[in-house]
Amino acid sequence: MAIVTHIADALTTLFTKADELALTTGFIKRQRKITGSNFLKTLLFAWMPKAAPSVESIARTGFTHHLRISAQGIEQRLTKSAGDFLKTVIGHIVTEKINADDPVNIEILGRFTVVYATDGSKITLPNELKEQYPGTGGTNGSNQAALKMDVCIELRSGKIECGILSGRDSDNHSPIAEKSYEKGALHLRDLGYFNLPRMKQQSERGEYWISRLFPNTKIYTTNCQYIDLEDYLFNLPQTQCLFDIDVLVGKTEQVKSRLVIARLPQAAASKRRAKLKENARKHGRTPTARNLALCDWGLYISNVEREKLTTKECLQLYRVRWQIELLFKLWKTHNQIDQSRSKKHGRILCEIYIKLLVVLIQHWILLTGLWDIPQRSLVKGTQLIKEQTARFAEAVEDKSKLIMFLLDMSKRFKHGCSLNKRRTNPNTVDQLLACLPFS
Numbered sequence: 001m002a003i004v005t006h007i008a009d010a011l012t013t014l015f016t017k018a019d020e021l022a023l024t025t026g027f028i029k030r031q032r033k034i035t036g037s038n039f040l041k042t043l044l045f046a047w048m049p050k051a052a053p054s055v056e057s058i059a060r061t062g063f064t065h066h067l068r069i070s071a072q073g074i075e076q077r078l079t080k081s082a083g084d085f086l087k088t089v090i091g092h093i094v095t096e097k098i099n100a101d102d103p104v105n106i107e108i109l110g111r112f113t114v115v116y117a118t119d120g121s122k123i124t125l126p127n128e129l130k131e132q133y134p135g136t137g138g139t140n141g142s143n144q145a146a147l148k149m150d151v152c153i154e155l156r157s158g159k160i161e162c163g164i165l166s167g168r169d170s171d172n173h174s175p176i177a178e179k180s181y182e183k184g185a186l187h188l189r190d191l192g193y194f195n196l197p198r199m200k201q202q203s204e205r206g207e208y209w210i211s212r213l214f215p216n217t218k219i220y221t222t223n224c225q226y227i228d229l230e231d232y233l234f235n236l237p238q239t240q241c242l243f244d245i246d247v248l249v250g251k252t253e254q255v256k257s258r259l260v261i262a263r264l265p266q267a268a269a270s271k272r273r274a275k276l277k278e279n280a281r282k283h284g285r286t287p288t289a290r291n292l293a294l295c296d297w298g299l300y301i302s303n304v305e306r307e308k309l310t311t312k313e314c315l316q317l318y319r320v321r322w323q324i325e326l327l328f329k330l331w332k333t334h335n336q337i338d339q340s341r342s343k344k345h346g347r348i349l350c351e352i353y354i355k356l357l358v359v360l361i362q363h364w365i366l367l368t369g370l371w372d373i374p375q376r377s378l379v380k381g382t383q384l385i386k387e388q389t390a391r392f393a394e395a396v397e398d399k400s401k402l403i404m405f406l407l408d409m410s411k412r413f414k415h416g417c418s419l420n421k422r423r424t425n426p427n428t429v430d431q432l433l434a435c436l437p438f439s
Contacts, residue, residue, distance in 0.1 A: 027085035051336035086353035099157035113184035135167035188321035213299040262298035369410030
């Protein structure tokens with residue numbers, strides 16, 4: 001398996017490089033019993049099975065990696081300089097482009113060269129860290145500091161891109177959002193990435209996109225006649241739930257697009273209205289009557305040809321964007337990447353960085369044998385990795401043993417790591433495979 005060799009090479013290089021990075025960042029002043037490599041291994045394998053290991057547990061983990069250190073010694077080294085070292089390690093690891101040997105076999109995804117889901121997720125930090133990671137601010141002096149994970153996952157092969165931004169940085173202008181991708185690539189992004197000039201450029205490069213329509217965006221017919229969206233929706237036939245028309249989007253950009261319209265069930269519309277009112281309340285505003293009325297509709301734009309995606313398929317495929325939300329949920333719930341019991345700012349950042357390293361390496365391992373299973377459960381796969389951490393920690397000291405461990409894991413993922421079947425509300429992948437009606 002090519003991916004197994006790739007991961008083994010990447011990890012071997014990472015731990016070799018760690019010694020150099022520890023010196024260049026100033027974490028290690030001179031070579032002693034602590035090196036970049038054994039310190040990194042100790043932290044990785046202490047946090048991989050447990051979201052909140054004690055310093056005693058971390059010290060015991062160090063024994064496997066030739067680091068003899070006391071619990072107090074560990075505590076004293078989880079500082080800003082250690083955080084700088086770990087952040088630099090993240091910068092090294094995210095350059096690795098690791099993907100599953102066999103893309104997941106879901107026909108609708110295979111109509112595109114690649115399918116990217118992109119999103120960001122914030123981690124609130126103590127206000128004292130606002131100089132390093134400024135937040136968006138809030139009432140009563142809250143949200144002054146925050147870190148944002150900027151993540152893009154390719155849904156066919158599982159390849160992941162990740163960057164670290166401040167909470168104040170806009171999704172719309174993140175490095176990942178600004179990149180050019182392969183011809184035939186499909187982008188699934190939420191409204192935070194809505195950018196008509198960029199979408200027009202993507203169309204010109206042969207890239208595809210499906211997006212929700214940003215509120216108050218101007219819509220025109222293909223002969224440049226303005227469409228009053230509220231009036232247009234009001235006059236649509238009551239007996240029909242799905243509509244698909246050709247439009248130009250944006251007063252200036254005039255992006256050629258399909259406008260896909262779905263009449264929402266009453267419960268879904270009411271939920272949207274409640275969310276809109278709550279968001280407006282938080283910002284001291286009152287939602288307009290127009291925007292409240294538009295909550296009855298799902299409004300999407302796409303440049304994918306109808307020959308490639310029908311109206312129903314377009315809506316079904318946009319739902320797949322939710323997979324990146326599930327990835328964040330996995331990281332935050334099971335790896336607790338956004339939590340720390342410490343009050344020390346240096347240690348808090350160390351914990352966030354090491355947990356981010358854990359989830360990225362964890363994701364690589366999942367790609368060895370779980371990603372090609374359409375009904376995969378990332379939660380169960382992660383649980384398996386946690387159960388096998390001791391074996392992983394021992395294998396990482398020898399490349400040949402590491403390869404054998406990864407091959408064994410690729411087989412273990414085939415047993416007990418699939419989603420449970422749901423009859424009343426089928427999983428997203430089951431809906432894609434069965435091409436169930438949009439509702």
